[in-house]
Amino acid sequence: MKKILVVLSEYGFWGEELVGPLEAFDAHGYETVFMTPNGKRPHALPPSMEVGYFDPPLRKVVTDEYYAQRTREIDESDRLAQPINLCTWFPERPYFSSDEFAHGLEEYYNKRQQCWKELEQYDALLMVGGSGPIVDMVNNQRLHDVILGFRALNKLIIAECYAVTCLAFAREWEDRKSIIAGKHVTGHALEYDYKDGTGFLNTDLNMGPPPYPLEFILRDATQPGGQYHGGVGRTRSTVLDFPYLTGRSTQDSKLVGELAVQVLEQGLQRYGW
Template identity: 60%
Template sequence: MPRNILILLSEYGYWGEELLGPLTAFDERGYQSVFATATGKRPKALPPSLDPGYIDPPLGRAVTTPEVAVAARRLDESDRLDTPTSLAEWIPDRPYFSEDGFIRKIEAYYRDIARLDEQIEDYDALTIVGGSGPIVDLANNGRVHELILAFLRAGKPILAECYGVACLAFARDWENRESVIWGKHVTGHCKEYDYKDGTGFIGVDFNMGPPPYPLEYILRDATGPDGRYHGNVGKETSVIVDYPFVTGRSTPDSFLSGQKLVEVLESGLRRYGW
């Protein structure tokens, strides 16, 4: 039986290579990939991620090779992303405490959420693709958090890249409010890679300037005293495996991130990069 991977993408723009890298590794193994977005809209690649001439401001160099640009554009324009699963239709929204009939509603909510454990049985892993888009519709999305918690309960691995790692930092059980990466070793978009200006999104005519939060600081806090954030600044790649998590720092780590998730699934890899 082929393995099945659930791949979560932002509707506000994903970075081309950060989908291409893992997906290439999955395709090479014959895995079946199922795509999902917050509301079922088709995801689109951020234009700079398809441009080999784009110079990344913090790094002062191009970050997309001509070969990757061609392959990422071909993928973005293919029909593979046309009909993603809608998290809004699949996973219930937690009711406000101020709603009428809250007790009955929260009881129903927990019944529905419990069904997630059965609904993800056919999936072997979850992948959260990076880019600036996840800042908008994935990082603080309660449905995404419930999906992450369900994969963790099932003991299934989760790969997150770049700003997608923020989803892990904010995924918490409502009882103890402790991040799922507390005590874990992770990487993610480091402070040195942050833009001073130009953070952009698909479908929004707005230059945010710098990112709304420094992800590195959030990850340092979320991992706690017994975990650690690894920026690996100066090293060409930064991928950390601390099972069940595989985390990638940014664009250059995309192919390696996918390869390491395959090793987790096929070879029992449990630790890498620290």
Template identity: 60%
Template sequence: MRKILTILSEYGYWGEELVGPLETFDAAGYQVDFATPTGKRPVALPPSLDPTFVDPPLGRAVVSEEMAEKVKRLEDPKNPRLDNPIILSEWLPDRPYWSAEKFLREMEAYNNAIDEVQQDLVQYDALLIVGGSGPIVDLVNNHRVHDLILGFYKLGKPIAAECYGVTCLAFARDLVERKSIIRGKHVTGHCKEYDYLDGTGFVGSDLNMGPPPYPLEYILSDATAPDGEYHGNFGREISVIVDYPFITGRSTADSYTTGQKLVEVLEKGLRRYGW
């Protein structure tokens, strides 16, 4: 049985961006393990359960009645599926400060621990990072998430990411080379035209950031340069890019296709799609 490790934010994931791939993995007979930064059960962003919510940039509802019900069933406290996720802060080591008194010894211990995690990852066939606004808070600049991505990358295993989860790929960098692992690759992700002017929020907080804190399109364009490319595919209903080992999805509507293409990568040897 194939196993997929799925990382979720504790500050809100977009419901369909989990449900789409998850249903696809279930249909393929895969086992799915979940992980969060500190082990809290992940929670869907409220608009992703609301079929009346009108997405401001798109000017239309983006959650169907059927999808709202699916997300609600997954979120039901009586449903144990998202209970007890893997705790990233316990599984992966903390990086020492450069100014640490015994930096060399601490760095050696850190690298030894990372090598042990690398062995743990052999059991998994692929990694998925689910999107939504939550990843902005606790996944995008989380070095443990970066180290997990680098672990899959070094093993040559597929890495899928959706929406703002794709930012994690741009920032996953070897500490020596400092170059993004998506340099020279083709990816998609939340495009500039999809940015909110107001209302970027998170679960567990009353904070309204207004627009998102960064334009993801610009980050991905810079990270893939000079020989790669960001593909926003604005004006097209679906934007999913496969440039092995990466499978990236732009936003909510691309969730099922992201999961399907990851399955095709694993089962049919797909290496390029969408560009």
């Protein structure tokens, strides 16, 4: 049986971006294990459960009745009730100015290596998108180390929407080089970013536009030799350049799941470019 580690934000995930891959995994009998940054139960963003939600930049409805209902069912079930607490699993890298820095850094690397051994039980990593990851996943050093662990094990790493940013920022501390340099990825295109209304679950914050243009980050991070694919004007933009499988947005979710299964069952290495 394949086993998938699924990372969800505690500040809201987009329902279809979980449901799409999850249905593909369930259909093939895969075990899915959920994890959040601090072990809190994750919840879907309200618009992803609202039938007929109208996306301003896309100028179309992006939440249909089926995915809204499936998202509500999962959100209200016990399936997400007891996620792994990333904060108590992977170690925190010490500050350079901390006391006993050298010993602390050695302890950190040893503990991280032990955690990487524990990742061997998983066949793939899925990071679900939405606005929530901007808050607690994108610049999360522990999650970066999870990604680096899957990369070291040459296992499939899946990221959707704004969670793709995690790939751009996950870097070994010594050389700080992008792990997606030379690779092909997709992610939220500038044309599809909000100008207003970027919000997060359990807060009253409206950031207006997203705090960063993901397209620019990915264009820079994939160089030299790689490429960002925005797929502007196309319904889907899903790119597989093993070990990375990336989906631009909500509409890619089902295909992301189907391609993940093809990678795990048939050894697919490339798609979408």
